[in-house]
Amino acid sequence: MKIKELTIYGYGKFELFSLKNLGSLQVIYGPNEAGKSTILSFIQSILFGFPLKNSQESRFEPKSHSKYGGQLVIELDDHQIARIERVKGRATGDVTVTLENGVIGGEELLKEILGGLDRHLFQGIYSFNIHGLQNVHKLKGENLNRFLFSTGTIGTDQLMELENTLEKEMEKRFKKAGTKPELNRKLNELKEIETQLKRSQEQIDHYDRLVTSRDEMEKKLYDLRMQLKQIDEQLIRMKEWNRMYPLLVEKQQLLQDLSKLKEVRFPKDGRRRFEQLELEKLSVEKRIASFTERKNQLNQEIKQLNIENAFIENEGKLNWLIEDLPNYQSLVDQKMKIEQDLEQLIDEEQQLASKLDLGCPVNEVERFDLSFAVKDTILDLMSRKEFLKKQRKELDQQDEIIRFKLKEKKRELNDLVKKKLPDEEITKLKRILENEGERQLLEKEKRWIINQLDELEHTPFQNVNGNFRMPKVIGIFLMMVFAITSLLFNYYEMAIAFFSSTIIMILFFFGMGKRESKGKSTSNLPLKNRLEQVENKLKEKTSYPFDPYQAKMLLEKDSDIEKRIELERMNVRLLEDQFEQITIANEKWEYDWNRIEKELKQIGDLFYLKPNISQQHLPESFDLLEKIKNIQMEKKRLTEQRRHLDEMLESREEQIEELKKQMSIQGTSYHERVLYLKQKMAAVKEQYRKRKELVDQKEELNKELNSLKEELRLIDEKEAQLFKEANSDSADSFLAMEEKAKRRAHYLEKIQLIEKQIEISGISVESLQPLSKPFTESAFLEMEEKKKELKSEIDRLEQQRASINYEILQIEQGGIYSDLLQKFHQAKYEFAEMAKAWSVYATAYYCLRQSMEKYKAEKLPKILQKASEYFRILTEGSYSTIHLDRKKDVLYVQRADGLIFSPDELSQATGEQLYVSIRFALAKTLNERKKYPLLIDDGFVHFDERRLKQMMLVLKDLAKEQQIFFFTCHKSLLSFFNQEAIIHLP
Amino acid sequence: METIKFIHCADLHLDSPFVGLNTLPNKIYEQVKESTFRAFSKVVDLAIEFSVDFVIIAGDLYDGEDRSIRAQLFLKKELERLEKQGIHAFIVHGNHDHLGGKWTKVNMPSNTHIFPPKAKMIPFTTKTGGKIHLYGYSYPSKHVYEKIVERYEKVDGADYHIGILHGHDSLDNRHYRYAPFQVTDLLDKDFDYWALGHIHKTRILHENPYIVYPGNIQGRNPKEDGPKGCYVVEMNPYRTSVTFHETNVILWDAIELTDEETFEQFDQLYNRLIRLKERMRRKKKSVILDISLSKKQLSSSLIELVESEELLDLLREGEEKELPFVWVRSLSFSDENSMSIFLNENHEFFRELNESLHQLDNFERPLAPLFSHRVAKKYIQPFTKEEEMEIKGKVQQLFSRYFSTKG
Known part of the structure; x- marks a missing residue:
């Protein structure tokens, strides 16, 4: 791979520093403290991780700011671009790898890219600095050779060190003929323990023998003791014999006396039994006598009783x-x-x-016939009769009342009729009243007319309007007010309106009054005419004398009386009706009453009443x-x-x-006779009972007597038997035998005592054999002597036994053997453990050597070839080849003239060149697989111009295949390079 | 038919030496040495406590044919204790204590019945009238190749038939030296109980009838860990019940701290381990303990402490005064061998090194200096395959450590 770009966020003195477009042979120039080592370290840190806190390398953590880390942009061997960024994070930092194709990864990906290269190895092969060269100076001789060899293999001297270390460790633990190494020592220990063990084993065998001899001794002791015991016993026996001798003699004598007494037979308690029997006999005889007497008495008494039988029979x-x-x-x-x-x-x-x-x-x-039916009939009749009686009374009462009432009423009626006014009187009165009535009417009319006239004349406007006067005034007043007010307020039109309405109202009201008074005066005339009429009529009326009031009264009274008369007449009629009724009732009652009486009589006749x-x-x-x-x-x-x-x-x-x-019965009355019988009966019964009693008693006595006689007989028998037991037939001979028996017993007793004593003493002797004589003094002495001998023998043996026991105990208790066994096994175990540890080193050493051999055989030659090439260049042909001595594992060089030198024979500088050649050759060879940049820190300070120049040649050659970073602070070296390839650090 | 009760134990290995324990303090060492004896005393205590009718010891009473006097006398004393209670003992000798060895005869008390080197039946009647026939066989020599069990013949006239056999249940040829048998062979005999011995791990091969390996009574090395003991067997006509009772006085145990716990500080780790020890102590038995944990759980300084055995020493401090004691035999890393070693594969040399190590099969060459040493070879045996693997691993570790930590 090649490093194309370098960006530092923060590392050492650098902050946000980057270098771009780095080339194959890149020179970085800067004076001291410019930061070359920093950049060198940076590159390694990014690739392999920040050095750990406790490692020897510096972490270059910035002191002035917190940014730390950076990134490298590299071009992989397959020309892919990768960005590796590492920042502060975990101990070695957090790394992010970004590939061109978008893949992003971390430490793992980085490792993959680097192909497993680690810092150590990198430094050893691809990083060149002063230290390596210094080593060349330090090592001499054999070590140097090995160092170089080691260098040639992995770039450092590690192999050599390892080999040394392993060897040392092995030897520390074991040397074939050594004594100090731990395995050797352990071996000795084992041998020691084994011998001890064997010895202990022997002792154990010995144990067997000890046990046997001990057993023997035990047996012997036992025998001796037995003998001793026997002698003791003998002595005792002898003493006893002597003691018992006189008694034995006595015994013999007694036996003789005993034999003299002939047949003695006497029952046990013979005497006592005999005496007892005699006593019994006596008492029985006495009793028999008394009973017999009694029996005679009873017979007498019985005879005397006399009983009448007739009574008994009946x-x-x-x-x-x-x-x-x-x-x-x-x-x-x-x-x-x-x-x-x-x-x-x-x-x-x-x-x-x-x-x-x-x-x-x-x-x-x-x-x-006095049945209920009859009774009921009677009762019924009687009740009906009662009823009629009652009725009678009622009827009578009623009759009386009515009669009375009737009388009264009639009387009353008469009175009333008398009181009544005659008819003409009545008419008169009526006419008076009529008159009065008319008169009143006329009066009334008169009054009214007057009233009307009055009214029509005297009522002015005021009276009629009196009622309406007030409101009218107020109204007019108000109008006035309004008129004035509106005037005040300058509402002239309104004022005029109000004012005119006031005037209108006054006029109106006034006119009305006038009209009314006119109407009134026309209606006066008819009234006045009527009045006159009325007054005339009145005058006529008042001529009658009668007080109308009185007349009215009388009329009224009369009418009352009339009414009452009517009423009374009715009452009378009623009463007369009632009276009629009563009469009828009476008749019926008569009829009923007679009938009942008849019936009653009929019944009475039945009963003759x-x-x-x-x-x-x-x-x-x-x-x-x-x-x-x-x-x-x-x-x-x-x-x-x-x-x-x-x-x-x-x-x-x-x-x-x-x-x-x-039988004769006394008494005259039944009563008396029966009483007499009773008495007599009782008496007879008494007699009878008495006799029975006596007879019973007699029976009893007989029984008793018989049993007593039997007893007597038995006693006699017993006595006879007793005598027989003593071989006698009479009391005398019996007693004589007793005497004999006593004597015999006495003898036996004595003999027994003696025998007991003999028993205690333990001596056995035949009763009648002749006795042997008692023992003498000398006999005893002899025995004692024997005893002494035995005792001493026993003592001796016991001592022996004790000592044997002790030995045995030692063996038994002494876990010596088991301890040793344990120790032995423990030692063996430890030895095995140590052997294991040694084996590790031995195996490692073996493997190492094997590998080295193989390597030497296969790989090293190639490297050496290349190294030779470089060496030749560097020495400008002074030296031709570097060779390997396989046997000794050392290198040596051949000079151009063919002479062979070993590395330590070379001059310092040549040695350095040799070192450098080898290293370069190694780097190059390894690069055939994967390419890594070489980081060369200015170390060739010792080389002179020419050598430097040669060096540069070599470098250029190397740069063809891989990237080289050359860090230097020597300006002079710059001239060897292209200017573009130089980066000046600020 | 009566109920009978007996104890079945085996592989006492009295006076067996203990290995793998270096630098034990004296007190502890003594206890360890005595442990098999103590364990057997416990068995006898159990026998007396449960008032059993008899005790069966199914072989390997002693460790080697040179049985120590002490061990034999101890056994005799214990058997006398049983005799006092009227309890009998039925003993067969196994491959370790076979009758062909040279040893001092110690007479056992009258309640002891030792089976001869020939299949034999010994009848026995319990105090309550239960009739039992016991069948057994003692090893005449170290190896017994034949299927001895075939010689066991049932003799009628008893309520219960019990077979005693010291041997190995296996078809595996490698074990054919120890009276081999299969479970079906035993079942064919139609006995009521099979008292086996030889295997140190407690195992019940079959129930109804019971075929039992009671295991040994006291563990002697880390492989024989966990509770050890004997069986108390109660048999009535309808049912057999077996109860396991612990007799070991020292317990071998191993604990691995789980990955979830991590330790940064020394105190943390130390206290955790102390707590672990105390928890073990609560079992009321002395313990020999192996503790392992993963390197990942510790910070590097702590790893250092563990490897230098400083921590181990601390943990062991003062244990000799304790009763029961908890002795930490080892404090190690479980992932020692599993760390991925990463020698640079790209470097020719390292590849070569790896190869040569990997391919190493015959350890004779590298180890020759020691193993062919005249004296040394008497005391060591060639390594087992496991041990060889272990060594390989250690070598790899060594190399990786060496080549990676430098610089």
């Missing part, structure tokens, strides 16, 4: 009679009561009958009859009851009579 009947006595009594009472009642009833009957005054024997009443009774008191009679009938029925009933009672009483009395045949 017990049932007697009991019944006795119990029935109260009943009997009550029956008697009942009968008496009934008879009383009957008497009473008969009395009543009689009474009632007499009351009724019956016309038949009283018994007949039974047959009367006297007529007056039946008519007056039939209901009561009826009731009485009913009562009588009831009484008669009651009588019947009572009679029947009495008969029944009689029957019952009789039967009882018969029974007594029967019984009397069998």
Whole structure:
């Protein structure tokens, strides 16, 4: 690629600075501090990013302003134009790449365009400055060679460094026969641990043996202890024997005595049982005796009792009679009561009958029909009769009243008639009134005429107009006012109008008055004539003497009386009617009354009643009859009851009579007899009971006696058996045996005691064998000796065992083995880790060398060829070629005369030339793929004119293929270039 | 038929050495060393607590055939504890503790039944009258190629039949050295329960009947992470229930901080990690912890701290006094290997370098100096494929770092 344009927004001292139309060989000239390094740095920054804050390169951040960054316009190898702009942003800045075809990108696109070239590499290959040359001076010998070789490969000495570093790292870690490197040390460690481990292992085997020997020892100890124990036991036994010896002797003696006592057989508690039985026997015998006596007594008593049998036989009947006595009594009472009642009833009957005054024997009443129907009829009749009675009274009353009223009324009427005026009188009065009337009328007329005349004369204009006078005046007044007013205001026409109207109004009103008074005077005459007439008539009228007022009064009164007379006459007529009515009613009443009386009598006849009774008191009679009938029925009933009672009483009395045949019964009345029977019965019963008692008792006693006898027998049996148990048949022999048994027991007891003691001591001995003698002192001593020996042996063994145990414990507890194992494995692991780390370096080294070899074989020759070319030019043919010693990885040069030199044999300047040639050759070779601009910072300050010139030749040659930027501050160099190609920095 | 209860555990690896832990403080180191023992004590505690009828240990009780005295005596003591409670133990030996090794015989108490190197049935009656037939087989040597399970023959006369086998369930030929079998083989035997051993990861291969790998009782390296333990099995005529109980005293765990968290300041990162530790501590078990995070989450200064292991040291400070302890074994970057290396492809040399690295298959040549060393080769083994990849990655990193950070 070529850089066509360069624009700085802000970088170092530059602000908004641009360089355009940059050419293939572009010289940038400027004195010191002109900014050459700045531009150099700028180009690299734009392409590869601003240097990071902590890097060694300067960032050239402007101090006076904030703009930072810029852009480059480049022409790519395919002639596309790209713009690369980088400004402040992230650490390395924010870059924008714009391609001609519109594609816009960032860092990625930039990387693509640059083909992966980075700053480092760029600097190494395409950037030339003083430093590189300085290195040539610094390195000597082998290093120089390698440096150059390294330079030839990638442009810097990195490879050499890397190779060195790797080697160092490898050796740091491991050397085949070394001791210091860590792997070697670790190896030693491993060996150590392994040996330790093996030793520990051995110990573990040893463990087995220790365990076995310990076990053996245990066994032996056990045996010894057993022996010891046995001896101890023996000693004890011996002591015991000695102690027990006397007792054993005694025992033997006792056994002998025992054998002497022959057959001894005695039951346990023999004596006690015997005595007990004897006691029992005694008590039983006593009881038997007493019971027998008692029994005899009872027999006696029984004989003495005497019982009447008849009573017993008839017990049932007697009991019944006795119990029935109260009943009997009550029956008697009942009968008496009934008879009383009957008497009473008969009395009543009689009474009632007499009351009724019956016309038949009283018994007949039974047959009367006294049903409800009849009763109802009677009641009905009676009520109707009552009703009629009432009616009678009413009628009588009414009759009286009417009669009275009638009388009164008639009287009144008469009075009134008397009072009435005769007819002529009346007419007279009437005429008076008429007169009066007329007179009044005439008066009235007279008055009126006068009035009218008055009026027509005396009424002036004033009276008639009186009413209208006021308003008229006001009106006229107002008109006047208006007229004056309008005059005042100079409305002359109006004033005239008002004024004229006033005059008109006055005239008008005045004329009206006149007219009226004229009319009035014509109507006077007829009136005056009438008046005269009237007055004449009046005169006639007043001649009558009678007071009209009075006459009126009298007339009125008379008319009143007339009215009243009429009224009274009517009343009288009414009363007479009523009277008529009453009479009729009376007749009817008579008829009804007679009928009822007849009916009542009829009914009374049925009952044989006297007529007056039946008519007056039939209901009561009826009731009485009913009562009588009831009484008669009651009588019947009572009679029947009495008969029944009689029957019952009789039967009882018969029974007594029967019984009397069998036994003697005292008493006269039934009552007395029965009581007597009762007493006797009780007595007999008592006797009977007594006897039974005694008999029972006797039975009891018999039973008892039998059982006692049985007991006695049993006791005897038991005794016999007891004796048998002791092999005796009598009490004496029995007791004798007892004695023997006692003695025997005593012996046995003693023997037992001894045997117990023997048991405790543990000695076993046959009862009747001859006894061996007790042990002597010396025997004991011997035993003690043995014991001592054993003890000491045991002690010794125990000590041994303890020590073995300790050893074993050590092994068991000592995690020594496991610790070592752990250590060993750990060491192995660490070794493996270290080996890994070493392997990385080893592999890297290997790869590096491989690559280098390959490179050397393939690529380097080409570069060297080119380098040789340049070298030749630069040295003006003094040197012909640069060669590679493959074996040693070094370069060497061949002079024109064929002599071979190694680089460090060259002069400084030649060395520089060699360096430069190689670098240029490298740049050129690499450019076959992609082209990048060379940035050359004035470093060829050492070259003389001629050399410089040669250099320029080389540069020009290079410039054919790629862009070269040449930064210089030496004016003198400018002459080598075209003027157009030079940019002067300000 | 009665209900029976038993514990099934395996792969005790008592006295197994712990590797991968350098520079542990003493106290912690001791605890780590003792962890397998403690774990087995816990198993015995469980047995007593649940009043089981017996305990099955399905092989690999010790780590190597040279079993340490200490381990054996410890086992004996624990078995005696079981004996006191009337609990029996049924043991088979596996490939690690096979019977062909040279080892000191320690007599086990009377309640212990060890299966011989021949398929055998041992009958057992529980306190409540339950009759059980147990079938087992101990390895006579390190490898057992045949399908031993075929020799197991069911013997009638028991309420329950339990098979014990230390082996590998797989068709894979590579594993044919450890009494291989398939689940169908086991099912064919018509047992009520299969107590397996050999695989350290807890797995239930089958239910009804249960075929179980209980896994080992205590993890010994970062790969054996998570809770470890044994199974308490309860069987009645209708149902079998298995309950897992943790027995490990030390828990191996790994945590990766998620990408969302970024850290600018040291305090931030430090406190976050401390909180992480404390959260782990709350599990009431000691923990050995690997923490990883991505480089992208940290600022460059913090990356430096992590790489120099300064931060790691801080995190480890004072843990030896803590109980339970949380020991940070490593603090690393998860994307170490995934960073895209960008050697300039255009430069001939770098291309060549990449190529040669990529194509490297045979590590013998580069590593020869060490691996053919007379003494060294006794102690190391050639790298696994994974490790080789790891090395390649590291080399690439090395190159890229070298060629890019200079200047």
